[in-house]
Amino acid sequence: MDRYLAAAGLGDASRRVYRVSLRGWAWPLVDRRAPTGRERRGAHPPVVPLALLDDPRTPERLRRGLADRAASTLPRTVVRELACLRAATAWWLARGWIVTDPTAGLEPPGPYPGPAAAPAAPPASTAGAPDRARAALASRAPLRELALWHLLHESRAPVEQVLALDIDHLDLPGRRARSHGAAALAWGPGTARLLPMLLAGRTAGPVFVTGRRAPAGTPAADRCPVTGRGRLSYRRAAELFTAATRPLDPAGRGWTLLVLRDRPVRTGPASA
Known part of the structure; x- marks a missing residue:
């Protein structure tokens, strides 16, 4: 320790x-x-x-x-x-000091009580995109997914730009980031509470990484230097969101990440 x-x-x-x-x-x-x-x-x-x-x-x-x-x-x-x-x-x-991850699949009981943990939208087929976003953000999900969804929702930035973020792009106190070759993005209190927990113990590499070590040959820029895990891909992020929102979708198909780019839900003042 x-x-x-x-x-x-x-x-x-x-x-x-x-x-x-x-x-x-x-x-x-x-x-x-x-x-x-x-x-x-x-x-x-x-x-x-x-x-x-x-x-x-x-x-x-x-x-x-x-x-x-x-x-x-x-x-x-x-x-x-x-x-x-x-x-x-x-x-x-x-470092090879242990060979298994005993925390894999370990999640706190109940939904994360973040600032957007409001009641989910009613299961009506006429629910609009903001209601679907609210329901997704209030659902029970791993920390990585919640941080990504809040960041997409509060910044309204393209998914590719968010997944391309590296830790050294982030200004956590200022709630903003600039990705190389892309416009600056900013976020609100929901993301501000989740990102520090997600990045605990990591100071370099991709912000959003996979749950396992990257395959051999993965470029260093797409691999966490601490854990060896690879950058989360758009396809995998989309699959996870669709699977997580399938129980919320009256049609049972799940939603796409695009629903998170609509009008952000109100989560209280920034100083909360």
Whole structure:
């Protein structure tokens, strides 16, 4: 953990948050419930060998630990803590210190309580594009997909431009980016909350990457230098969106990413 935190390029405050989050995951790894409330402060987590992450029983232990944490913690905190674990796991995997990803398929229970988590549009065939966008953004989906959908919706930028973004293109405090050879784009509070969690532990490479390592021969510009994962393609992003929105579509076919480029839904003031 110390080696990861030293290499992650985090500020002092962020490093403290990561350290607390990662220590908290030690409890479920040994089938113990993490202390809550006042008991959590000052509690010494169990010493856990890194190799335990390769134990076949670890994913189930993490799922139980995630459910326990979600029952007593704000949802945004649970999402952040899971993002910290994923970032560290990817770093350890990239160095060969572990050989499996125990966080694969691990998702917080219930929909992400982001700023656009409003009630879904009614399942009527006459629903307009803004209603479909609202329903998609309020659906339960992985962090990567939610961040991409919010960015497409709030920036109204072409999908190709968004998927071509690299981390060094981003001005996270200013909520804007400039892609080489393309117009500048900006985003709102929904994207501003999701992007830092998505990028936790990564400082270079594509913003949106696949769930597995890139094939041999993938250009360096399209590969994350930390995880080795490739840039997410338009086709894959479109497939994921259509599959995720199929239950929301009265026709049962699912929607295309183009519905996200219509009028952004109101998500509250930027300072919220």
